[in-house]
Amino acid sequence: MKKSIILLSMIFGLFAMYACSEDDAATDNDDDNDETTGDVVATPTLAFDEFNASAVTVSFDGDEITIVSNALPNHTSPYWSANDDLYIDPIVADEESISPGNITEASYTLTVPTEPELASTSTETGLGAIGISVTGVPIYNQSEGPTDVTEGTASGFDWSGGHSGPTGYHYHVEARDVGETSPLTIDDDELLGIMSDGFLIYGRKCNSIGDYPIDGDASNGHYATTQHSTEEFYHYHIVNEIYLNTYYLLFGVDLQGTQNAIM
Template sequence: MNYTKLIFLFLLGAFIFISSCSSDDDSCTETTWYEDADGDGLGNPDVSLTACDQPEDYVEDNTDTDDSGSSTSGGSTPLSAFDEFNPDAVTVSYDGDEITIESNGVPNHTSPYWEETNPLYIEPVVAVALTPGRIGGDRSFVLTVSSTPELATTSSATGLGAIGISVTGVPIFNDQEGNNRPIEELIIETFDYAGAHNGPSGYHYHIESSDVPENTTLSFDDEKLIGIMSDGFLIYGRREMDGSYPTDLDESGGHFGVTQHSDGEEFYHYHIINEYYLGTVIALFAVDLQGNPNAIM
């Protein structure tokens, strides 16, 4: 009798278990989930799966047309861009995923800041007054960056001194002068047509070059490469390759797009922002860096 009861209880338990499982299966309603690779809460309509429970990194929304927009990756820096750098001033070397740019800061264009005996010396065509000092001297600028720079979670303000290295080898400065004061009219009057003047740290650029016949090298309101910033992102002129002004720039003048160097691949890069400074000049870079800055030694 006890044996018969045990069999009955076992069969009853098995029936209840099977019924419970069937009930659970019947209550499962599969949902289509869409991949949210960039974590912005919007799903990629082209990547989906069905499941009862929400998988990790998937959402119900399917309206994200660019599921990489919030990624920290800026893409790979196109190495052909470094062919634009002045070989008499700049040396570029590669070590694994690092790129090192070394410059002596000596440009390959004319300026009234050359010694008068130098073949590149010209009389001022833009500058009203010159700051003390001449181009040359024993200078060295070394910047090491990643070949795949990343966007930082927070932007970084630039300070005094070099914040980038231009294609000519001349360092790029922001819109500040000594004592962290903004560029003023009297300072603007010292810039040559290249947008540069001399200072305690030597010859350096602050603003976009001028549209004068003497300017045969530097970018003016075009798509030319300007140089590389200390966070590893390249900076180009005000325009796109097709001659248009970009309309999707972030607050630092950056966006994902193609350039003449990227072989159709999009990567993050800066443009000179198409806004006049003090109504007369355009600063090369007067905003925050969107990547992680590296020291320019």
């Protein structure tokens, strides 16, 4: 009698073990794809090939990546000085609203972890550089000095979404298709740059679906593959909402990781 109970419980135990391992195997993929687990994944190094090599130097040092930019973009603009090869007369910018100051060499340095992590709470961005774009030009949020960008200020943006300020030339909004050769994303899935928390930001579309993502979090970030990685990793997209009737703000949301200084 006792023997058969032991045998029965052994068989049951084996069955339970088998059932468990089956279950684990079946849910393994789901775990990897879970958007709420906060998986820590290394930023795909292939993405850094997209940066303007004449402005941006990227160095990899163990668990850190350092991005140094001279902020000189590889595209035309009326903000270049008139004798520069890349100078053009304004296409979309209202001449009256062109802000003072030309594109000049600057120095921005950002060091981020190779495996950036989502923070327990998101953080607002401040005035100044909050990311570095593929052209080397810093990414700004909606702040323009003590206030937000107004329609008047925005009408001075060049076709690439940039203008000059006391701290130099910077972008606020997505570039516009005016027939100029653009190294910047325009309503597509191209890389825009890297934010100060180390997460990459792409255009309004995601390469993983070939369309505007609909599974973005409060910062329009999500875990998905991109053209730079077959492994899903967390990245942002430009929010697909019209700003000031005409534009797409590059980043008017919170950072979901930990901010690093851009100096």
